[in-house]
Amino acid sequence: MLTGYDRNKDRVLKQIMALSFTQNELVLFLDTHPDNQKALAKYREITAELKELRKFYKENFGPLTNAEVTSKTEWEWIKSPWPWEN
């Protein structure tokens, strides 16, 4: 179990959203600047951070994709809320 992360689901999800957003911007930049070493280094840094945080989220709050369901006794993917719900 990772420590040092927030225990609030919504706040962790917002951190994931922020990191994903940053990652996606780097992806689009790298698509047109594939040799940019600074962007490549930032991409690697953000991707590693995001991987850790997504692991923490999955283990504590449930799957973000239907390929990372961990529960052996129930299909937790279908649990609300879905992203459009508040």
Add this chain to the structure above:
Amino acid sequence: MWQYEKKLQFPINIKRPNPKLANFIISQYGGPDGEMGASMRYLSQRYSMDDDVAKAILTDIGTEELAHLEMVATLVHQLTKNATTSEIENSPLALYYVDHAKGVWPVSAGGQAFTSMSFAVKGDPIADLVEDLAADATISYAQHE
């Protein structure tokens, strides 16, 4: 292929219904410059691209437009979900409501159903990329009008 992520690209949490605003915003879903057209434009144009940069950027931008599409739909959903019938009747969303109730259907603010005629796929990389520049300019228009 694509895999769904159970999150929005950016958080959306609207508490106060506003069917008038929903009727404006639905144009960004299925209107002539909306995300439906944007995602289909980039994802359809990529097949005739010659170089690796163009293939990658159209794939990744087209994919991001699908995330935008979901956010716009979420805005419409949350702006209408708790609206009363009388609030909707007295808003520009009234005629939409006749056929679609509180469903989210791709249409322009003026009631034109989504059509792929709002974007071009010519099978020519230069023609398509120039069309993308024109389409991108509509976004700054939407943001500042």
